[in-house]
Amino acid sequence: MAKAKAKVKKGRCSKCGAGEFITTPNQYDVLTFSKGKFEIVGTELINDFKVFCRGCSAEVII
């Protein structure tokens, strides 16, 4: 992800003007490796998700 940061102005990205935003995936699977393959043992959620501009990938700070 890009390190640039942007703000929202009038509902749009302050850097590129895009009106759509995306989040990072906020859950992941926990795996173990046995018998030559990965097995999913559970899914965990990440509480603090970040928002990024869909247009320029800058992290959006509110």
Ligand SMILES: [Zn+2]
């Ligand atoms: Zn942008």
